[in-house]
Amino acid sequence: MLKDSFVMKVVDIVGRIPYGMVATYGDIACCAGNRNGARQVGRILHACADKYNLPWHRVVNRQGRVSARRCGDGDQDQRHLLMGEGIVFDCSGRIDFSSRLWIPVER
Template structure:
C-alpha cells in the first residue's frame, strides 16, 4: 500500500461515531490537498477489506455523495443511528458534526 493510501485508511478509521469528515479534508490531512477523488477511490476499493467506516465520509457541502437511493438510504441510516441529524434531505450541519483530529485530540 502506498503511503498516501495508508494515511487515508488510518484517518478514516479514526473518525469516531457521530462525526464525519469530508473527502477533501481527509486528502489534505493525508498529504494531498487535491486528492479528494483518490479518497473516493480508496473508500470504494478498500472499505470492506479494511472495515472502514465509509458512511462517515461525506462531501464538502455536508451532503451524501451517493446518487442511487439505496446507497444514500444506507448511509443516512448508518449516520442517524450514530446520532447525526439530517436537514434538507441528505444534508447535515457540517460544522456541528465535523471531526477535526487536530482539535479533537
C-alpha cells in the same frame, strides 16, 4: 510507494473518525498529503472499506451531504448508518458541520 503511503494514511484517518461525527473527502485528502485528492479518497474507500473495516459512511462531501453512488442504494445505506449514530440531516439533506464535523490531524 508514494501512492501506497497515501492509501495507508487515508485508511488510518478514516479509521479514526469518531462515532457520531463526519469528515469530508477533502479534509481527509489534505491531511493524508494530497489537498487535491478528494476523489481519490472516494476511490480508496470504495476499494478498501471492507478490507480494513472502515467507517466509510462517516465521510461526506464538503457541503455536508452524502455523495450519490453510481449504482445501488449506497447513499440511502449511508444516510441510514449516519442517522443510527444520531446524525440529523436538514430538509436539504445536509449535516450541520458546526456540531458534527471532525477535522483530521496528522499523528
